[in-house]
Amino acid sequence: MLSRRFTLLSVLVMASSLMSVGTATADPVTAQAVTCRSDVPFFLADVYNGLTLTRHSEPETGVEAGAWSTGQGIGVGWDGNLFAGPDGLVYHVTPGKELYRYRWTASGWADGGRPQQLPGLGLQFAGGAAGRNRIAVDELGDFYYFELGRGLTWARFDEATRTWNTRLIDGGAKWTLARYDMLIAAGPGVLYARESQVGNLFRFQYDAASERWIEHAHQVGAGGWDRFTDAAGVGGDIFYVLESNNTLKWYRYANGGFVTGSGRTVGSTWRADLRIEATSDSCKAIPNGLPTRPVVPAVPHAPANLLVAADGRLDYSYVDESNRTVNAQVTDLTGGAPFGFAAIPGNLGVTGTPAAVDGPDDRVRLLALGLDGDLRSNRQVASNGAWGPTAHVGGFAAGSPALIRAGDEFNAFAVDDAGCLWRRAFRNENERLGWWHQGCHDLAPQALTTVRAGDTWHLTARTRSGSYLTSVLNGAWTTLPGTGFTGRASVVVDGSGLRRLFARAADGTVRTLAETSPNAFGSWTVIPGITAAGDPSALLAPNGLYEVVVRGTDGYVHNTGQLSIGSSGWRPWREITDYAEQSSTDPTAVAVPARNAWVVAFRDLNDAPRLRRAQSGAHAALGGAGFVDLPLTAAR
Numbered sequence: 001m002l003s004r005r006f007t008l009l010s011v012l013v014m015a016s017s018l019m020s021v022g023t024a025t026a027d028p029v030t031a032q033a034v035t036c037r038s039d040v041p042f043f044l045a046d047v048y049n050g051l052t053l054t055r056h057s058e059p060e061t062g063v064e065a066g067a068w069s070t071g072q073g074i075g076v077g078w079d080g081n082l083f084a085g086p087d088g089l090v091y092h093v094t095p096g097k098e099l100y101r102y103r104w105t106a107s108g109w110a111d112g113g114r115p116q117q118l119p120g121l122g123l124q125f126a127g128g129a130a131g132r133n134r135i136a137v138d139e140l141g142d143f144y145y146f147e148l149g150r151g152l153t154w155a156r157f158d159e160a161t162r163t164w165n166t167r168l169i170d171g172g173a174k175w176t177l178a179r180y181d182m183l184i185a186a187g188p189g190v191l192y193a194r195e196s197q198v199g200n201l202f203r204f205q206y207d208a209a210s211e212r213w214i215e216h217a218h219q220v221g222a223g224g225w226d227r228f229t230d231a232a233g234v235g236g237d238i239f240y241v242l243e244s245n246n247t248l249k250w251y252r253y254a255n256g257g258f259v260t261g262s263g264r265t266v267g268s269t270w271r272a273d274l275r276i277e278a279t280s281d282s283c284k285a286i287p288n289g290l291p292t293r294p295v296v297p298a299v300p301h302a303p304a305n306l307l308v309a310a311d312g313r314l315d316y317s318y319v320d321e322s323n324r325t326v327n328a329q330v331t332d333l334t335g336g337a338p339f340g341f342a343a344i345p346g347n348l349g350v351t352g353t354p355a356a357v358d359g360p361d362d363r364v365r366l367l368a369l370g371l372d373g374d375l376r377s378n379r380q381v382a383s384n385g386a387w388g389p390t391a392h393v394g395g396f397a398a399g400s401p402a403l404i405r406a407g408d409e410f411n412a413f414a415v416d417d418a419g420c421l422w423r424r425a426f427r428n429e430n431e432r433l434g435w436w437h438q439g440c441h442d443l444a445p446q447a448l449t450t451v452r453a454g455d456t457w458h459l460t461a462r463t464r465s466g467s468y469l470t471s472v473l474n475g476a477w478t479t480l481p482g483t484g485f486t487g488r489a490s491v492v493v494d495g496s497g498l499r500r501l502f503a504r505a506a507d508g509t510v511r512t513l514a515e516t517s518p519n520a521f522g523s524w525t526v527i528p529g530i531t532a533a534g535d536p537s538a539l540l541a542p543n544g545l546y547e548v549v550v551r552g553t554d555g556y557v558h559n560t561g562q563l564s565i566g567s568s569g570w571r572p573w574r575e576i577t578d579y580a581e582q583s584s585t586d587p588t589a590v591a592v593p594a595r596n597a598w599v600v601a602f603r604d605l606n607d608a609p610r611l612r613r614a615q616s617g618a619h620a621a622l623g624g625a626g627f628v629d630l631p632l633t634a635a636r
Contacts, residue, residue, distance in 0.1 A: 032254050034236040036060050036283040039069070041104060042232065042240075043084055045275040051075035051082075053104070056266070059234050059283050062250030064266045074109070080128070084232070085137040086281035091118075093135075095128060104279075121155060121164060123147065132230065132275065133194075136185035139235040139281035142208055144183060144191055146175040154208060169206060169434050174217075182225075184241075185280060186233030186253075188288050189214070199226030203253065207290050210373075211394030212422065212435040214289055220253065232276045236283030244272045254285070294373045294398045294417040298323070299352045299446065301584040302400070303535070304601045304609070309358040312594035313384060316341075317354045317366060318585075321607045325354050325368045325376070326635040329384050333595045333613050338631035341609060346390030347376045352400035352446065357410065365410055365426070367393075367401045375401055375414065377426070395422065395435055399445025404457045406473060413438075413459060415445040421461070441469060441477060451491040451499065458499065460491050468501065470519075480513065482524045487535035487586075490548075494540060502527075502538040502548055510536050510550055529573045530558055534586035542596050547614070549589045549600050555582035557602055559614075559627075576600060576612055576627045583610075600627070608634050 039055040046052070053074045058067040080094040088104040092115070100115035123131065123145060135145040143155040152170035157163075174180075180202075182194035189206040201221030205214040228241040228249075237253040248267030252259045270276075304318035314330040316339075325347035330339045350368040358364050362383035368376045375395040378387045395401070397414035404411050410426040420440035425433050447462035460470045468480040468489055480501070489503040498515040505511050508531040511524045527548065536550040547561040548570075556575045563569040583602040591598040600612045612627040 033286040034060055034238070034252070034254075034283055035286060036234075036236065036238075037279075040234050040282040041084075041088070041279045043074075043082060043090055043104075043277045044071070045078045045082055046271070047273050049077055049079045051078045059236075059238055059250075060252075062252070062261060062264050062266050064264075064268070068267070074104070075113070081131050081135070082275060082277055083135055083137050083143075084277035084279055085141045086139050086235075086279065087141075088279060089137075089141065090277070091137065093131065097123065118157060119162065119164060121145070121166075133182040136183045136191065136233065137280055138185040138188055138190065138233075139284065140188050140208070141280075142189070144185060144206075146180065146183065151175045154206065156208065167211075169211075169213075170216075171433065182228070182231060184231045184233045184239050186239040187235055187237050187285060188290055190233075190237055190289070192220070192231075192233075192239065193217075194225050194228075196226070199223050201225045205289050206434060207394075209293070209394065210291055210396035210435065211424070212291065212396065213437070214291070216436070220258065229272045230274065230276050232278040233280060234278045234282040235280055236285045238283050240266065240276070240278065242270055242272060242274060242276055246270055246272050248276075291396050291416070294396055296351065296369065296371050296373050296398060298371060299400075301603065301607070302351065302353045303537070303586045304588045304603070305354045305356050306588050306590040306599070306601055307356040307358065307364065308590055308592050308594075309362055309364065309383075311362050311383065312592070314590075314592060314599065315356055315358070315364050316601060316609070316611065317356055318601075318603070318609065319350050319352060319354065319368065320635065323349055323351060323371065324635070325350055325366065325378075327366070327387070328609075328632065330611065330630070331384070333592060333597050333599065333630060335613070335628055335630050338633050340633040341635040343635050344378050344387045344390070347378055347387075348390075350376055355401045355403035355412070357403045357405045359405060359410070360408060365403065365405075367403050367412055369397055369400050369414075373397055375412070393424070395424075397422070397445070400448070402448040402450045402459065404450050404452070404459075404473070406457065411457075411473065413448055413450070415443045415448065415461070417445070419443045419445075419464060439477075443469075447488040449489055449491050451493055453493045453497045453499065458491065460489050460501070462488065466506065468503070470499075478519055480521055482511075482513070485511075490536055490538040492538050492540050492546060495544070500538070500546065502536045504532045504535055504550070508532050508553065510548065512538075525568070527560060527570050529560070529570075537587050537589040537600075539589050539591045539598055541591055541598050541614070542593055547589065547598060549576065549587045551583050551586050551602075557583050557587045557600065559600070577629075581605075581610065599630070608632075 036059045039057040040059045044052045052071045054071045055069040083091045090102045092100045099118045099120045102115045103110040146152045154169050155166045180193040181196040184192040191204040203218045203220045230242040233239040248270045250266040251262040307315040317327045324343045326341045328339045328341045352369045354368040356366045363380040365379045373396045374392045377391045377393045381388050398417040402413040419442040421438040422435040424435045444462045449460040466484045469477045471477045484506045485503045489501045501513045510527045513524045531553050532550045533553045534551045538548045541547045544565045545562040549559045558573040560570045560573045585603045587602040589600045611630040
């Protein structure tokens with residue numbers, strides 16, 4: 001039972017001279033609250049493999065005098081390594097790498113001390129001296145460990161399936177004994193890693209639910225941490241370290257630094273060769289730094305995604321009325337046999353517009369927003385083939401994602417409910433390297449656009465106040481001129497690599513903005529003649545002219561295009577179905593250069609998918625391209 005709540009107002013003010021290693025300190029008045037159990041169980045394994053229990057009743061303050069219980073012998077034969085988790089769980093890894101789980105209760109070992117054997121984690125070092133400080137268990141019961149050259153891994157035991165769920169969450173080059181040689185868990189996903197040789201200390205926080213890196217490799221200690229032989233975290237950003245001079249030190253971190261009094265001696269006769277562990281959920285910080293799952297509103301009748309793969313086929317994806325992602329691979333634009341849609345297995349409970357990009361092997365990767373804020377990822381098992389299993393990849397996103405490919409690496413972008421941008425990389429199917437914070441700009445969640453110019457990917461986003469921002473991958477943001485825009489901009493790259501944006505203003509006019517030189521833009525101009533009900537979609541047609549489609553306030557899809565290459569004039573708008581079908585969605589248009597064509601996708605009022613190919617000639621006298629309906633069948 002959590003029984004005590006402290007703010008630093010109630011903590012003894014201790015002299016900063018107690019800070020025996022290089023640290024930053026936090027103002028005790030402003031540090032967040034911490035709640036702790038009445039005492040913290042510590043499990044101590046000695047060189048003879050005996051196990052002793054002792055308790056510390058002042059984890060909030062690090063007071064030593066009168067705060068420790070008398071040691072109690074509770075076991076023998078604890079060779080190998082032990083790791084303490086939440087709720088009295090104690091894990092024993094034998095020298096043979098067998099993994100056992102015990103639970104300590106107020107009355108002793110549960111089940112008479114009979115452990116449960118769990119499947120091993122497959123770590124060659126786990127039971128030996130090399131595993132002593134490379135495995136840690138946080139207050140949620142999640143394991144974190146690093147394998148040399150592979151990286152930092154998260155693991156959670158699934159009680160139902162009796163298997164471990166694992167993710168590689170940080171790359172291997174950083175996680176070697178030449179960089180880090182000690183790992184301490186001190187909260188939900190809160191990790192401290194000691195840098196070997198120089199003895200610096202770094203703080204991390206990983207949220208397993210959203211798969212976000214809340215903090216990554218933030219240096220909190222400069223030198224001196226190499227004096228410590230072992231450590232035990234108790235939650236709440238509080239941990240204890242065992243010094244080589246047989247003393248135990250106490251630390252608490254809050255609001256960007258160690259609180260005053262951190263580094264004080266809390267135990268004076270602790271052998272440096274002890275293996276120490278403590279119940280990892282004994283204390284909890286308030287707040288704990290983790291994000292809350294967003295409320296994702298359903299976006300019915302969202303636009304489709306059209307992707308032209310490198311082999312010329314058209315990948316057509318959308319979210320249907322049953323909140324499934326459905327997909328068709330269209331290889332023929334002549335209007336012959338119909339192409340059928342099929343639901344992507346497992347890609348359920350989604351909304352908005354999916355994102356898609358093809359890989360170097362022509363396999364498409366697709367990403368869709370779940371109504372629970374988790375993004376769903378799928379990839380084809382072969383080019384133009386079946387889809388692999390759906391993976392939930394976290395994110396806690398508030399709007400539809402964007403997806404790009406740079407070489408062999410896929411990068412996903414999503415906006416959270418605070419208007420902040422997050423990015424994650426997918427290098428292979430086994431790496432889950434987490435979402436990385438890319439800054440907060442009060443972004444609208446449903447307004448990300450990506451476009452490629454040569455080897456450079458550009459990201460365009462809209463702020464909630466109606467301005468557009470643009471950036472390259474990992475670059476700074478540029479604010480574009482103008483404000484008062486709604487929805488997502490459509491961005492097109494011309495033959496010289498310059499961009500042109502098309503967007504809907506608050507008054508319903510369709511406007512365009514041209515890039516005059518790299519990252520320099522002119523002024524927005526109106527494309528007259530229509531009041532738009534949604535976002536326009538634009539493309540550069542095979543004949544070199546910009547073409548634009550938009551849903552009007554009459555519910556029909558209309559098209560215009562440049563009068564000639566380089567012209568600032570536009571053809572009169574014309575409806576693309578001869579007023580035969582209204583659209584329930586904003587249209588999506590894309591050029592298919594390999595077929596010397598461009599197409600428009602939308603869905604009718606019954607949510608049935610439509611695809612129309614533009615053709616010139618027959619309707620040239622009417623001021624532009626005519627459109628041919630390409631037969632499709634909806635998913636069952």
